[in-house]
Amino acid sequence: MAVDPKKHEMPVQEASVRAHNFNEVALGYTEEMALAEAARCLNCKNQPCVGGCPVNIHIPEFIAKVKEGKFEEAYQIISETSSLPAVCGRVCPQETQCESKCTLGIRFEPVGIGRLERYVADWHNANVKEKAQAPASNGHKVAVVGSGPSGLTCAGDLAKKGYKVTVFEALHTAGGVLVYGIPEFRLPKAIVAKEVETLKELGVDVETNVVIGKTLTIDELFDMGYEAVFIGSGAGLPNFMNIPGESLKGVYSANEFLTRSNLMKAYLDHPVTPIMKGGKAAVVGGGNVAMDAARTALRLGAEKVYIVYRRSLDELPARKEEVEHAMEEGIDFRLLHNPVEILGYNNPDDPRDPKNGFVTGMRCIKMELGEPDQSGRRRPVPIEGSEFEIDVDTVIIAIGTSPNPLIKNTTEGLEVNRRGGIIINEDGLTTRNAVYAGGDAVTGAATVISAMGAGKLAAKSIDEYLCSK
Numbered sequence: 001m002a003v004d005p006k007k008h009e010m011p012v013q014e015a016s017v018r019a020h021n022f023n024e025v026a027l028g029y030t031e032e033m034a035l036a037e038a039a040r041c042l043n044c045k046n047q048p049c050v051g052g053c054p055v056n057i058h059i060p061e062f063i064a065k066v067k068e069g070k071f072e073e074a075y076q077i078i079s080e081t082s083s084l085p086a087v088c089g090r091v092c093p094q095e096t097q098c099e100s101k102c103t104l105g106i107r108f109e110p111v112g113i114g115r116l117e118r119y120v121a122d123w124h125n126a127n128v129k130e131k132a133q134a135p136a137s138n139g140h141k142v143a144v145v146g147s148g149p150s151g152l153t154c155a156g157d158l159a160k161k162g163y164k165v166t167v168f169e170a171l172h173t174a175g176g177v178l179v180y181g182i183p184e185f186r187l188p189k190a191i192v193a194k195e196v197e198t199l200k201e202l203g204v205d206v207e208t209n210v211v212i213g214k215t216l217t218i219d220e221l222f223d224m225g226y227e228a229v230f231i232g233s234g235a236g237l238p239n240f241m242n243i244p245g246e247s248l249k250g251v252y253s254a255n256e257f258l259t260r261s262n263l264m265k266a267y268l269d270h271p272v273t274p275i276m277k278g279g280k281a282a283v284v285g286g287g288n289v290a291m292d293a294a295r296t297a298l299r300l301g302a303e304k305v306y307i308v309y310r311r312s313l314d315e316l317p318a319r320k321e322e323v324e325h326a327m328e329e330g331i332d333f334r335l336l337h338n339p340v341e342i343l344g345y346n347n348p349d350d351p352r353d354p355k356n357g358f359v360t361g362m363r364c365i366k367m368e369l370g371e372p373d374q375s376g377r378r379r380p381v382p383i384e385g386s387e388f389e390i391d392v393d394t395v396i397i398a399i400g401t402s403p404n405p406l407i408k409n410t411t412e413g414l415e416v417n418r419r420g421g422i423i424i425n426e427d428g429l430t431t432r433n434a435v436y437a438g439g440d441a442v443t444g445a446a447t448v449i450s451a452m453g454a455g456k457l458a459a460k461s462i463d464e465y466l467c468s469k
Contacts, residue, residue: 005108008037010115015328019298022184022267025325026090031069034119038066041111044103049113052101054453055081055088055153059098059113066116075124078117083156083199084149084452086125086191089118091182092449093319125194134203138162140466143226145212145407148176149448150439151232152199153455154462159202161463166226168210173263176234177440178448180259183292185299186322189262213406218414218435227469228434228462231422232455235401235440241284245342246397250276250359254285254293254398261296276394280304282362284339285398286311289445291322293396294331305331306390310338310367310380336367338380340387342395362390401445411435419444428458436462 011027012018018025029037041063049059058077065074078085094114102110140163144151147169155165173179175192200206210216212233221229238253240246257275260266264273281297283290286309298305307326309316312335316323327333343361347353366386369378403420415423415431421444422437424430430437438454440446 003040003042003104003108004036007040007109007112007115008033010112012325015325015330018185019295019329022299024188025185028122029115029119031119034066034116035069037112037116038063040104041067042103048101048103049098049111052098054097054449055456057081057098057117062120063111063113063116066120071120071123072128074120075128078120081456082452083153084195084448085117086121087149087178087187087195088449088452089114089116089121090187090191092117093447095320097449125191132198132201134201135160135162137164137203140164141166141226142462142466143168143221143224143229144232145218145229146170146176146232146234146439146441147174147196147206148232148234148439148451149178150234150441150451150455150458151176151230152196153452154230154232154436154438154459155204155455156199156202157456157459158462159199159204163463163466164203164205166205166207168212168216169206169208170211170233171263172208174206174208176232180263181255181289181292183258183262183296185295186292211406213410218407218411218432222434227466228436230428230455230458230462231407231430231435231437231441232439232451233404233407233441235403235443235445237402237404237420238397239400239402240397241339241399243339243341245344245359245362248342248344248359248395249357250393251342251395251397254283254289254396255401257293257396258289258296261300267300275300277301278303279393280306280391281394281396282306282308282339282390282392283396283398284308285400286316286318287398287400287445288318288322290396290398291318291326291331293398295326295329297394297396298329298331302394306392307331307333307335308337308339308362308364308390309333309335311377312336312369315369315377334364334390336369336380337364338367338382339364339395343389359393359395360391362392362395363387364390401440403441403444407441427461428454429461434465 062074062077099110144167178192238255266275281302283294341363345355366383367380370381373379413432428436436458439451
């Protein structure tokens with residue numbers, strides 16, 4: 001039977017409509033689309049796609065069940081190795097992982113693995129009402145710090161083995177970066193809440209408003225009877241450019257900007273913690289977070305939004321799909337440009353002027369690509385005499401984040417590298433006995449699925465450690 005050379009397109013909201021609402025952009029496959037896309041899978045014997053998945057989902061097996069219309073069986077296969085299928089189906093960069101290894105992709109477009117995973121997870125959530133069953137307790141207690149993707153994955157894997165797991169979350173809502181960092185139009189909060197609820201049904205306890213390192217220390221967790229600790233606290237410390245004007249009003253880290261919108265609901269008509277209304281915004285950076293911030297600013301009412309990135313389109317680290325969506329929505333990409341100063345209004349004759357200290361623009365310099373740097377990408381080099389100004393009221397810095405030093409500074413024997421990442425061995429064990437770590441707290445900001453892989457590795461190591469005691 002002839003194979004369709006192209007994957008079935010994902011239905012989406014029209015760009016002119018979605019740019020003004022926070023509803024999910026991608027609408028999901030219909031059953032007919034899912035069956036047709038699943039039919040493209042060659043069911044390879046060597047299963048290269050599985051090797052490309054950080055959590056090793058049994059991809060050909062679940063797709064085979066989709067082909068048969070057995071969507072719940074497909075969901076159960078995914079759930080054997082993934083605690084967050086509805087999340088992964090939406091935000092995982094499948095194009096560089098499982099789909100990049102797809103045999104069909106050698107000649108044609110690869111199978112839409114992520115789109116099928118999303119369909120299966122959404123079908124389960126819409127049609128299956130039975131609660132997950134908690135397994136019998138094995139008598140061991142484990143503490144997980146952080147309820148982001150690495151923490152939730154570690155907790156889920158351990159709970160399935162009978163461990164009593166408590167997840168400690170610093171914010172008032174569980175989900176970590178999934179709720180404070182990723183906008184509603186990419187990942188609805190109800191999806192994350194449903195995944196967290198499933199873990200609770202498996203016996204996981206979630207304690208919010210607990211800042212490990214302040215409310216409790218790692219040592220106190222052991223004193224409370226926890227036999228092992230997993231640190232999945234993420235990388236919530238924003239990086240800045242250290243250029244003049246970064247302290248002006250109207251300058252945000254992407255972390256603060258997205259947290260105010262996503263978690264504090266700044267998009268409401270009368271928000272408790274507003275960000276911006278109208279005006280022009282510039283987002284500095286080219287990753288997924290920069291795309292999220294730019295598209296959020298547009299939806300918050302900005303009349304013009306710029307992406308300012310010092311390299312070219314080919315070097316943009318964001319997902320291709322996110323870049324395309326941003327362009328379709330009217331985001332203005334100022335590539336090969338780099339900020340050198342953020343400009344502000346200042347009236348020295350009247351320090352009481354309410355405009356004092358506010359952003360009025362940003363001075364940039366044009367760049368050209370030189371020789372490759374250590375990352376293999378061509379190094380951006382300033383073009384002398386090419387400075388110019390952009391008229392903006394809001395500047396959002398999205399150039400990466402680092403692990404928060406709080407846990408390191410309050411935990412004796414926990415070593416970190418020069419970037420602040422917790423040092424671990426190949427099993428996820430830190431330099432402190434029975435303390436494991438993974439995800440962005442170790443690597444710095446990375447993908448959701450890589451954090452999940454780290455949580456899965458740590459859960460396996462914790463299980464082996466406690467079973468050997």
